[in-house]
Amino acid sequence: MTKPATAPRRSDATKAAILVAARERFAADGYERATIRAIARDANIDPSMVMRYYGNKEGLFVAASAIDLRLPQLGALPGKHVGSVLVAHFLDRWENDDVLTAMLRVGVTNEAGAERMRAVFAEQIGAVTAGVCPVPAEAPHRAALVAAQILGMALTRYVLRFGPAVEMPRDEVIAWLAPTVQRYLTAETP
Amino acid sequence: MTKPATAPRRSDATKAAILVAARERFAADGYERATIRAIARDANIDPSMVMRYYGNKEGLFVAASAIDLRLPQLGALPGKHVGSVLVAHFLDRWENDDVLTAMLRVGVTNEAGAERMRAVFAEQIGAVTAGVCPVPAEAPHRAALVAAQILGMALTRYVLRFGPAVEMPRDEVIAWLAPTVQRYLTAETP
């Protein structure tokens, strides 16, 4: 039962190499400046291969930006530590997954990227907030506040690279942001 | 003494029109997709005029993105309201000045834009934090935290346009963010 339904094709490695290169380029350069030619060069293949396997540039971006935030199930955790767990989790994800930076860089100047980002955050963060915030109807609301704080730190630390935000040790970032996220999730509406 | 040293030239109106169009385009499209041709079309002139007056595209961006956050002097204000005053001020600025959105959109995919943004926030927010945070040496530190929260909200509300972040009334945004900013500015280090 572990065997795939279809035999692995020889081109699978090429497709995967294209995706890896695409993620790096989108993360580093954003949508416009990440050219198909550069991505193909990184993957050591011809640009026309990208078209064959992904149709066009937007199809490539869609394929390269499948995102799973891998948010933990917070329901069973001690309610008071939700903030720090979430912040720590996002720092890890951001430092180990080019896709998140790519999504952020692309979403800012590309409507399709922005739409993808809205969907990811609404679904995945929304699902978490729905489980922990006092009034379930406010979940999207709370999710937006959390997203603003998390994305703001990702922006300053990993994209814009403000000196102080980059140099701040991981523990310190968590110590400062955790109470904020905690409050956005669980506090009574002010 | 109110007269300028040089007589106003007839081209001043054109130069200004170019800047207005450039700010709108950079704010709406980011650096790459904001083409000189489109900016010139908006300003009802020939693209070569842009080159004549601003040298090249980067020169145009530099001229179009002179930023003054107009941060109030907080020293004389009641220390406890600093957070809400700052948040309210930034919401106003962001809703009434294309340059801020332009800076954000450009800074994410353009190194020169990022550098400009780092300078603006370090100088202007840093100056404010230096006046109100308990340990002056921590001012850049605190400024980075404030910037992360403010930029995160600007990103979700004005650029990515997350539904809940857009629909949240202004007062509510202030009520939620003010305590956060207040804490980043004045709390003891956690």
Place this chain on the structure above:
DNA sequence: CTGGCATGTCAACGGTCGTTGGCCTACATT
């Protein structure tokens, strides 16, 4: 009136991009 400078238009250059179609090669099946 006339010359010179500021203002603006027009056409084109070289370059890069996304994208396409034809051609070659190597493997798997028969």
Place this chain on the structure above:
DNA sequence: AATGTAGGCCAACGACCGTTGACATGCCAG
């Protein structure tokens, strides 16, 4: 071994970009 097909390369197209230089027009000083 023959052959069909998937995988891959190459050259080119048309579009658009930033940028340039030649040329027309208006304005003002002499």
